[in-house]
Amino acid sequence: MRTVNITVVVPTKNRPGLLIQCLNGLYCQSSRGFDVIVCDDNSDYDVAALVRAHPLGRLTDVTVIRNPGTGAGSARDCAAAKASGDVLALLDDDAVPDEHWIAVIEREMSSSTEKAITGRILPLQTSLLSRCRQSRYEARQRAAVATRDVDFMAGGNSAIGRSTFLELGGFDAKFLMMHDAELSQRMKARGIPCLYVADLVIHHMHVKTAIEPFQNAFNSGRFRWALAKNYPDRKLRPLREWNSIVANIAGSASEDPLDVRVMNSFLHCIHLLGHARAQISGML
Numbered sequence: 001m002r003t004v005n006i007t008v009v010v011p012t013k014n015r016p017g018l019l020i021q022c023l024n025g026l027y028c029q030s031s032r033g034f035d036v037i038v039c040d041d042n043s044d045y046d047v048a049a050l051v052r053a054h055p056l057g058r059l060t061d062v063t064v065i066r067n068p069g070t071g072a073g074s075a076r077d078c079a080a081a082k083a084s085g086d087v088l089a090l091l092d093d094d095a096v097p098d099e100h101w102i103a104v105i106e107r108e109m110s111s112s113t114e115k116a117i118t119g120r121i122l123p124l125q126t127s128l129l130s131r132c133r134q135s136r137y138e139a140r141q142r143a144a145v146a147t148r149d150v151d152f153m154a155g156g157n158s159a160i161g162r163s164t165f166l167e168l169g170g171f172d173a174k175f176l177m178m179h180d181a182e183l184s185q186r187m188k189a190r191g192i193p194c195l196y197v198a199d200l201v202i203h204h205m206h207v208k209t210a211i212e213p214f215q216n217a218f219n220s221g222r223f224r225w226a227l228a229k230n231y232p233d234r235k236l237r238p239l240r241e242w243n244s245i246v247a248n249i250a251g252s253a254s255e256d257p258l259d260v261r262v263m264n265s266f267l268h269c270i271h272l273l274g275h276a277r278a279q280i281s282g283m284l
Contacts, residue, residue: 004109006034006102007085007162011067011075012093013041016050018205025096025203027056031103034089035061037079042069072155073171073179080165086113088165092156094208096124098201105159108197113161115193118153119200129213130206132263135256144196153187153194155180157202164192177216178223185231217267221274236275245269 008026012019019038026036036056040047048064056062065082067075072092080088087109091097098104108117120141123134144150153160155171158180168186171179187194207213228235245265248254254261 002110003033004087004106004113005085006087006089006105006109006159007079007083008034008036008089008091008102009039009076009079009083010036010091010093011039011041011072011079012043012047013069014043014045015093015208016045016047018208019047019050019093020054021096021205022091022093023051023054023056023062025099025101026091027054027059028099029097029102030100031106032059033106034102035084036063037083038062038064039067039075039079040064041067041072041075070173071176071179073175074173076155077170077173080162080170083162086162087159088162089159090155090157091202092204094205095121095156095202096204097157098199098203101200101202104197104200108195108200109159109161114164115195116153116158116160116164116187117195117197117200118150118158119197119202121154121157122201122203124203124205125207127207128259128263129210132260132267133206133213135254135260135264139254141196141198145198148196150194150196151184151188153180153184156204157200158194159200168192175223175226177219178227181234182227182230185227185234213267214270217270218274218277221271221276222278224271225275225278236272241268241272 010022038047038051051062051064065078067078076090087105089105121137123130172182175182184194224236245268248261249265251261
């Protein structure tokens, strides 16, 4: 076991209230073995002033850097290039880490930094759309507990060795969504493990605006098609997808309440429309 130095990377854009909540969560960490880089992805307010006013800066080094508005993946790459830690702890500005988040990363990464870890996501809201998103996370998390070695990495709740991340080339900035899924595929091809750690917990604001879940469903379909261009095992099979929708509505594929099953099925249909749109347009 060895001591690891951790740099927490938080990309942010135009969400000052949520960023404050995120910094509050870092302020309350049980372990102080970390510094923070907030990467402002071209916000229209003074992010640096907000961060300077936050008490987190009295406990640890907090740096604000600027990215030209090219997305969260690009912002994380920019921060990783400037990080001093040998472990990058990846967090989103709409998430509040559990008080032991840093301590869990220290525990898991102290044996080796040539890997990634990802963890559990819990909701900060109880609305229907939030419960729908959480049901999808829970399905993935139940499967992950059984295997531990997983082929996904939640970009807003994960950690990876900095040298490993840089050797992989970081996130692909073309993927404005699903850049974490794309990186996971490159890790898998290189034999770099990603371990699911159930007590690596963040609390996430699933829904920011009423239209956002529908936009995300459509755009994730588009980027899923782009992902499958390079990684055929991620290819969407329409018949299987439609069968899944039918099974979900009928309740044979899920124990969720009817309202959650129906809404998730509707969002899945929008996802498939986004996928079809990408095939037609030939994005990326």
